[in-house]
Amino acid sequence: GNSVTQMEGPVTLSEEAFLTINCTYTATGYPSLFWYVQYPGEGLQLLLKATKADDKGSNKGFEATYRKETTSFHLEKGSVQVSDSAVYFCALNQAGTALIFGKGTTLSVSS
Amino acid sequence: GAVVSQHPSRVICKSGTSVKIECRSLDFQATTMFWYRQFPKQSLMLMATSNEGSKATYEQGVEKDKFLINHASLTLSTLTVTSAHPEDSSFYICSARDPLREPDTQYFGPGTRLTVL
Numbered sequence: 001g002n003s004v005t006q007m008e009g010p011v012t013l014s015e016e017a018f019l020t021i022n023c024t025y026t027a028t029g030y031p032s033l034f035w036y037v038q039y040p041g042e043g044l045q046l047l048l049k050a051t052k053a054d055d056k057g058s059n060k061g062f063e064a065t066y067r068k069e070t071t072s073f074h075l076e077k078g079s080v081q082v083s084d085s086a087v088y089f090c091a092l093n094q095a096g097t098a099l100i101f102g103k104g105t106t107l108s109v110s111s
Numbered sequence: 112g113a114v115v116s117q118h119p120s121r122v123i124c125k126s127g128t129s130v131k132i133e134c135r136s137l138d139f140q141a142t143t144m145f146w147y148r149q150f151p152k153q154s155l156m157l158m159a160t161s162n163e164g165s166k167a168t169y170e171q172g173v174e175k176d177k178f179l180i181n182h183a184s185l186t187l188s189t190l191t192v193t194s195a196h197p198e199d200s201s202f203y204i205c206s207a208r209d210p211l212r213e214p215d216t217q218y219f220g221p222g223t224r225l226t227v228l
Contacts, residue, residue: 032215032216034216036219041222041224042221042222043117043204043219043220043221043222044155044204044206044219045219046216046217046218046219049215049216051215089154089155093215093216093217098145098157098160098217099145099157099206099217101154101155102154103153103154104153104154106152
């Protein structure tokens with residue numbers, strides 16, 4: 001079945017450091033891929049998405065590229081801020097079904 | 112993006128009582144909504160898929176008689192936790208899709224923190 005694997009956290013960085021959170025998936029066909037962010041005590045917010053191979057999703061300085069050949073959708077940001085501290089979830093969706101989530105990666109950024 | 116609201120944001124109840132949580136799509140019509148449960152420091156667990164005008168589809172292991180889902184209109188789904196017990200304490204999150212604008216994208220509500228004493 002379909003699944004999502006993302007790197008274990010927590011990830012601890014200093015402000016302005018480069019961020020990578022790895023995400024790989026298993027699916028038949030061509031799923032849509034997503035990154036969601038969850039701030040403490042809140043629901044999930046859509047951060048970015050990509051719907052086909054080689055698409056790049058981007059938002060608020062975050063980027064992720066849909067790599068079919070490596071079945072990956074790694075999240076990157078060139079310079080993190082304290083306000084980026086949150087839990088990040090990689091997810092996939094296929095044929096209108098419910099999202100399948102990774103386990104989440106906690107990011108902590110210190111000043 | 113589309114906006115989804117949940118009410119209440121927090122609820123504390125006594126063991127044995129029932130609690131209703133509402134999920135509304137504010138600026139779109141959602142034929143399908145989803146209900147998730149999240150334990151501390153864990154990922155989201157899909158409980159059920161709520162389809163407007165028909166019965167919900169529950170995931171394996173989720174008691175449909177305990178977690179009643181009603182999707183009576185295109186903008187409202189409700190989850191009722193019946194005869195709640197302390198082990199039902201959790202963070203419940205709903206999501207909805209806008210089938211006309213972005214059928215592959217789910218937008219999430221802010222969540223409801225349920226505490227059963």
